[in-house]
Amino acid sequence: MVPRGRCTAGGPPRVHGRRVCPGLGAAAASPVRGPVSGHPPTVHPGPPPHPWIALTAHDCSAMTTARYRPTWDLALDPLVSCKLCLGEYPVEQMTTIAQCQCIFCTLCLKQYVELLIKEGLETAISCPDAACPKQGHLQEDEIECMVAAEIMQRYKKLQFEREVLLDPCRTWCPASTCQAVCQLQEMGLQTPQLVQCKACAMEFCSACKASWHPGQGCPETMPITFLPGETSSAFKLEEDDAPIKRCPKCKVYIERDEGCAQMMCKNCKHAFCWYCLESLDDDFLLIHYDKGPCRNKLGHSRASVIWHRTQVVGIFAGFGLLLLVASPFLLLATPFVLCCKCKFSKGDDDPLPT
Structure with a gap:
């Protein structure tokens, strides 16, 4: 066996x-x-x-x-990480921005673009990555591929309005029921000139947008102008709480729903009071709302205003204290640094030994 x-x-x-x-x-x-x-x-x-x-x-x-x-x-497709939601998805679910080659998942990029267009924050939609080396922007055809038709129509409207605002040779007709764009004469843009709207035949001043006033200077304050198509019943010049106004510096439209009366223009970074349009660039302590017609109109409680002022004063006091403590060390270190610098400079000037 x-x-x-x-x-x-x-x-x-x-x-x-x-x-x-x-x-x-x-x-x-x-x-x-x-x-x-x-x-x-x-x-x-x-x-x-x-x-x-x-x-x-x-x-x-x-x-x-x-x-x-x-x-x-196994032959598996590689997963790509999205910088917005930090998820990993196949390449088919990702979208690459052509200008900067940054890649995001299509869903996140679509929500990002729709949010900016709906809120009207800006028309030049930049790359969502704050550390983008090329600071790229999305092109119009890229935006059109990922948003609905009505959102794309709003984007084109915002883009056209921005082009008109930034063009010194074009301006909107100040009539509340008119949506026409008026052309200015290229010669003499720095001086007020008569502009006649071809749609409604209104004659107005190119500088202050008021009715044409020959031989008279423009008023000191800029009148509130209206968005194209808006009715004048919702916007009166004497109303301080109008929902839409223009920045007193760059004249870009700004809408305020609620909240603080201290506004900052996203276009030019100018800080101003919503009610009187007075500049608040140098008013760190918000003293403007302690007196005058805008008193107690900031929109915050007294305690929050005091806390804000305490923080501002504390920051300046901290920098001052730090400078005071460091000043003796700076005084002691300055001669040493100067001597070392002079010594190195003298050594560089000495001729080389032969």
């Missing part, structure tokens, strides 16, 4: 010195050539092989390797 192979820790069982695949039994092995101990070679029948594993040991090894191939060997 030929002893059956036994399963050992060193590997699969052996039959007459040949390694066989586990689970195949002796029937999958070939008999050993030549007699063993004087007896003819015999093959003991074993359990029937698996119906789809009639393989040799080499084929079994190859099958096992293919069946249990690691996942990193």
Whole structure:
């Protein structure tokens, strides 16, 4: 009798010195050539092989390797990280900005663009990445591919309004029911000139947008003008709480729903009072709202105003204290730094030894 192979820790069982695949039994092995101990070679029948594993040991090894191939060997699409939501998505779900090559997931970029257009923050939509090296902007065709038709129409309207505001040769007709754009004469843009609207035939001053006043100077304050298509019933010049006004510096339209009366123009960074349009660029303590017609109109409680002033005073006091503490060290270090600088300068002027 030929002893059956036994399963050992060193590997699969052996039959007459040949390694066989586990689970195949002796029937999958070939008999050993030549007699063993004087007896003819015999093959003991074993359990029937698996119906789809009639393989040799080499084929079994190859099958096992293919069946249990690691996942990193599979042909999977690489995942790309989105800088907005920090999620990882396939390349098919990502959008690349053509100007700066920054990549974001399409859903985040779409929400970002729609939010800017709906709020009217800006018409030149920049890259969402604050650290973008190229400071890229989205082109009009890129925006049109990811937003709805009505949002795209609003974007084009905002873009046109901004172009008119920044063009010194064009201006809006100040009539509340007129949406026309009037052309100015290129000669004499620095001086007030008569402008006649071709749509409503209104004659107005190019500087103050009031009715044409020949021989008279423009009023000191700029009258509140209206957005194209708005009715004058919602906007009266004598109302201080009109929902839409223009920046007193760059004349860009600004809308205020609620909140603080201290406004800052996003276009020119000019700080001013919403009610009287007076500049607040140098009023860090908001003293403007302690007296005059705008008293107690800031929109914050007295305690919050006091806390704001305490913070501002604390910042300036901290810088002053830091400078006071560091001044002795600066006085002691200055002569040493000057001596070292003079020594190095003198060493550079010495001729080289020959």
